[in-house]
Amino acid sequence: MRAITYAVATAMLLTPPVSVHAQQVDRSQVARIVDEGTRDSEVMRIAQYLTDVIGPRLTNSPGMRHAEDWTAAKFREWGLTNVHKEGFEFGRGWWADSWSGRMVTPRYDQLNVVPITWTPGTDGVVRGQVILAQIDSDADLARWKGKLAGKIVLLSEAKPAEDPTSVPLRRWTDEDLAGFNDYSLPTYQDRGGNRSARMTFGERRDAFLKEEGALATVTMSGRDGDIVHGSGYSFRLENAPQVPGFEMSAEDYRRLARLLSMGAAPEIELESTVHFDDSNTQAYNIIADIPGTDRNAGYVMAGAHLDSWAAGDGAADNAAGSAMVMEAARIIRALGIPTKRTIRFALWSGEEQGLLGSMAYVEQHVASRPVDPSASGIARYMGWTRAWPITPGADHGKLAAYFNIDNGSGKIRGIYTQGNAGVVPIFQQWLEPFAPMGATTVSMRSTGGTDHVFFDAVGIPAFQFIQDPLDYGSRLHHTNLDTFDHLQAADMRQGAIILAAFLIQAANADKPLPRVPFPTEPKSSDGFYAFPGEAAGE
Numbered sequence: 376m377r378a379i380t381y382a383v384a385t386a387m388l389l390t391p392p393v394s395v396h397a398q399q400v401d402r403s404q405v406a407r408i409v410d411e412g413t414r415d416s417e418v419m420r421i422a423q424y425l426t427d428v429i430g431p432r433l434t435n436s437p438g439m440r441h442a443e444d445w446t447a448a449k450f451r452e453w454g455l456t457n458v459h460k461e462g463f464e465f466g467r468g469w470w471a472d473s474w475s476g477r478m479v480t481p482r483y484d485q486l487n488v489v490p491i492t493w494t495p496g497t498d499g500v501v502r503g504q505v506i507l508a509q510i511d512s513d514a515d516l517a518r519w520k521g522k523l524a525g526k527i528v529l530l531s532e533a534k535p536a537e538d539p540t541s542v543p544l545r546r547w548t549d550e551d552l553a554g555f556n557d558y559s560l561p562t563y564q565d566r567g568g569n570r571s572a573r574m575t576f577g578e579r580r581d582a583f584l585k586e587e588g589a590l591a592t593v594t595m596s597g598r599d600g601d602i603v604h605g606s607g608y609s610f611r612l613e614n615a616p617q618v619p620g621f622e623m624s625a626e627d628y629r630r631l632a633r634l635l636s637m638g639a640a641p642e643i644e645l646e647s648t649v650h651f652d653d654s655n656t657q658a659y660n661i662i663a664d665i666p667g668t669d670r671n672a673g674y675v676m677a678g679a680h681l682d683s684w685a686a687g688d689g690a691a692d693n694a695a696g697s698a699m700v701m702e703a704a705r706i707i708r709a710l711g712i713p714t715k716r717t718i719r720f721a722l723w724s725g726e727e728q729g730l731l732g733s734m735a736y737v738e739q740h741v742a743s744r745p746v747d748p749s750a751s752g753i754a755r756y757m758g759w760t761r762a763w764p765i766t767p768g769a770d771h772g773k774l775a776a777y778f779n780i781d782n783g784s785g786k787i788r789g790i791y792t793q794g795n796a797g798v799v800p801i802f803q804q805w806l807e808p809f810a811p812m813g814a815t816t817v818s819m820r821s822t823g824g825t826d827h828v829f830f831d832a833v834g835i836p837a838f839q840f841i842q843d844p845l846d847y848g849s850r851l852h853h854t855n856l857d858t859f860d861h862l863q864a865a866d867m868r869q870g871a872i873i874l875a876a877f878l879i880q881a882a883n884a885d886k887p888l889p890r891v892p893f894p895t896e897p898k899s900s901d902g903f904y905a906f907p908g909e910a911a912g913e
């Protein structure tokens with residue numbers, strides 16, 4: 376390993392620098408980072424503990440509490456300072472001990488099911504005939520009144536299987552990466568209303584099913600291949616579901632629907648043992664610092680979300696990102712490279728329910744927006760993106776940059792600049808030593824869906840790295856297959872190395888990274904509002 380390390384480092388040192396007006400890269404320092412991040416890498420040990428030992432880390436579950444304590448202890452062990460938890464209001468803890476499903480009529484067959492998070496358990500085995508009842512509107516509630524007592528209700532349309540049109544695991548080609556240089560002007564659209572309305576209807580539907588005497592509900596997985604997810608969002612006590620809910624593999628679900636269509640009246644048995652914890656409704660972000668030498672220079676930041684869904688072990692999403700962020704902290708601390716600015720590391724909670732942990736940090740430290748304090752989860756996320764004005768907080772001028780990792784364990788191939796043209800030549804120079812590792816692309820595109828978006832939305836230079844997709848979207852994302860087996864060790868070592876180098880560059884830059892204009896309410900002719908990191912219609 377050491378010979379490979381020095382060979383890569385030497386190749387990087389011999390590559391000529393890019394002639395741009397940006398901070399010069401200390402290539403001997405880069406070589407030290409590469410050596411430490413390969414020869415003494417801890418990234419896979421971190422990922423294995425988070426997945427194999429702790430397992431699922433649903434926000435406020437025992438697994439997440441274990442992960443909070445363990446990651447904070449590791450930061451302290453490595454010598455980071457100011458290690459602490461920052462709480463924010465979330466909701467109930469939930470976890471499942473066991474679950475099962477089987478068809479008993481017209482024949483016996485094991486069914487692949489998983490409980491939907493934050494739904495109640497079955498209190499023993501429930502057995503009933505299945506009925507396919509798509510209930511998507513108030514009119515459907517009236518249509519099914521009096522027909523669901525004692526039934527197990529299939530709520531999804533049994534969509535037919537589709538032949539795969541792409542390989543399940545892929546890496547970006549040079550042609551793919553060239554496409555990342557396309558830049559589109561921002562678009563503005565208010566997307567919050569429909570999703571909030573769907574959530575409100577879901578609560579009415581649950582109350583209706585309880586009143587009608589339905590035994591349980593079953594929805595169909597959106598992926599073929601015996602994959603299940605089990606993602607649910609009713610984590611507040613005031614909107615707690617009353618009917619046990621399950622997700623079933625697409626193959627098993629379609630079989631039940633076909634049997635129904637031929638009049639076979641299938642019966643199934645379902646069982647789930649779940650637990651709730653309302654003793655502490657606060658979720659916690661983990662914060663840790665490597666202090667800078669200039670207390671007035673501010674700080675730079677790296678983050679990843681620590682929480683996961685419950686069907687798998689949350690490996691690619693997002694133990695991989697958390698492990699790379701932690702490994703970057705370990706590398707920098709082990710090398711003792713001094714930086715002018717403090718480097719802060721954050722492991723977020725509540726990301727899967729609406730980026731709630733990073734939103735809480737932004738609100739507490741960076742900037743606030745006038746949001747309805749009673750809103751929670753996705754409703755709060757949607758409301759926050761449309762609330763004006765933005766009021767800068769104490770850290771708005773201090774936070775020089777934020778870097779995020781949350782796209783699986785694939786190799787870093789570049790970075791999105793969120794439309795910030797000023798950072799393009801700087802990032803090109805910072806990435807240039809890592810071209811032999813495959814990281815070359817600086818994209819003007821904006822990307823959304825994870826914890827950099829609220830920093831970006833209030834004018835902080837905040838970035839997500841471009842990573843090889845692998846099988847993140849095709850098989851692993853939020854599923855029972857998201858386990859340690861699918862992580863790419865060499866790619867994760869590369870990611871931690873590049874993150875460490877970027878943090879050191881940003882922390883030692885003579886000037887903070889360029890910023891885009893401070894966000895103000897759009898006055899576009901269509902009257903739509905900005906939705907951070909996403910284009911209209913996506």
